[in-house]
Amino acid sequence: MRIAVTGREGQVVQSLIERAAHHGVTVVAVGRPALDLARPETVLPALRDAAPDLVVSAAAYTAVDKAESEPELAERINGAGAGAVAAAAAAIGVPVVHLSTDYVFDGTLDRPYREDDPTGPIGAYGRSKLSGERAVAAANPDHAILRTAWVYSPFGANFIKTMLRVGATRDELTVVADQQGCPTAALDIADAVIAVGRNLIASRNEASRDEALRGVFHMTGSGSTNWAEFASTIFSISARHGGPEARVRPITTAEYPTPARRPANSRLDGTKLTRVHGVTLPDWRLSTERCILRLLAAAA
Numbered sequence: 001m002r003i004a005v006t007g008r009e010g011q012v013v014q015s016l017i018e019r020a021a022h023h024g025v026t027v028v029a030v031g032r033p034a035l036d037l038a039r040p041e042t043v044l045p046a047l048r049d050a051a052p053d054l055v056v057s058a059a060a061y062t063a064v065d066k067a068e069s070e071p072e073l074a075e076r077i078n079g080a081g082a083g084a085v086a087a088a089a090a091a092i093g094v095p096v097v098h099l100s101t102d103y104v105f106d107g108t109l110d111r112p113y114r115e116d117d118p119t120g121p122i123g124a125y126g127r128s129k130l131s132g133e134r135a136v137a138a139a140n141p142d143h144a145i146l147r148t149a150w151v152y153s154p155f156g157a158n159f160i161k162t163m164l165r166v167g168a169t170r171d172e173l174t175v176v177a178d179q180q181g182c183p184t185a186a187l188d189i190a191d192a193v194i195a196v197g198r199n200l201i202a203s204r205n206e207a208s209r210d211e212a213l214r215g216v217f218h219m220t221g222s223g224s225t226n227w228a229e230f231a232s233t234i235f236s237i238s239a240r241h242g243g244p245e246a247r248v249r250p251i252t253t254a255e256y257p258t259p260a261r262r263p264a265n266s267r268l269d270g271t272k273l274t275r276v277h278g279v280t281l282p283d284w285r286l287s288t289e290r291c292i293l294r295l296l297a298a299a300a
């Protein structure tokens with residue numbers, strides 16, 4: 001299987017590249033300048049050149065706070081840009097696996113969100129990603145939209161790397177404790193994306209076509225936590241392995257104002273992905289420990 005993934009430097013892109021050999025697949029990363037989601041006319045030629053069996057739409061405008069001051073650019077990249085990727089996959093005649101987010105919800109529900117719960121983004125980033133979901137579904141019926149959350153990896157910028165960096169110089173830090181969610185390893189996302197992509201490809205001809213494999217799925221690490229508990233867990237794992245450690249003082253979202261509002265409940269229910277695609281991501285603590293061990297080894 002030959003996978004073309006959008007973006008070059010992203011956490012999910014890097015993870016797909018790393019996991020390719022393990023799964024016996026080829027991953028071609030297609031990013032700027034050849035493919036620029038802000039310039040939809042670049043998308044089809046760049047993806048066609050990669051001659052894929054599957055397109056993975058992982059590139060996005062991911063600066064959640066900055067999106068509040070440049071919503072049009074976020075919308076162009078995450079909405080129209082995502083639609084152009086799905087349309088290009090359709091033109092090439094292959095399925096698309098598109099990554100979306102917990103931020104399509106308002107976070108007011110008191111249980112993990114299911115795929116058919118009403119969306120209602122509370123910020124520009126979430127609105128742009130919801131536009132992207134709609135554009136992808138409209139452009140290519142052969143799609144799986146995987147909503148994930150709280151992504152971390154040994155690559156790029158993420159919460160675990162920030163905690164370890166800040167923890168190296170401070171004894172105590174404050175972290176919000178009233179936002180719940182499911183930390184998700186980009187390397188686990190890569191494994192899941194490949195499994196889902198294989199299922200889509202295997203069910204493409206008339207005899208094997210299975211509509212249940214298409215649509216929206218929730219895909220996060222198993223279990224759930226809040227940011228303060230996530231931070232404490234990071235430091236206790238790090239300390240056990242001789243890495244940085246800091247005390248975590250839980251605070252409320254009201255005490256830590258940011259330009260973009262975030263959903264208080266970001267938990268996603270992954271039951272459908274397990275039932276339909278046979279894919280369950282590992283417990284967030286296990287993958288968190290794996291990521292920290294790699295980061296500490298790289299820093300040693």
Ligand SMILES: NC(=O)C1=CN([C@@H]2O[C@H](COP(=O)(O)OP(=O)(O)OC[C@H]3O[C@@H](n4cnc5c(N)ncnc54)[C@H](O)[C@@H]3O)[C@@H](O)[C@H]2O)C=CC1
Pocket residue numbers: 006007008009010011012013031032035036037038039057058059060061062077099100101102129147148149150151152156157
């Ligand atoms: N990071 C997170 O916590 C979460 C991420 N997601 C989604 O998962 C997907 C992957 O996220 P990450 O790998 O963490 O993102 P990332 O921020 O690490 O990487 C984003 C990638 O998109 C590329 N990109 C940005 N603008 C572009 C443009 N105009 N044209 C072409 N490429 C462009 C960047 O160069 C980079 O390679 C994204 O769709 C994101 O919305 C969903 C939920 C949470």
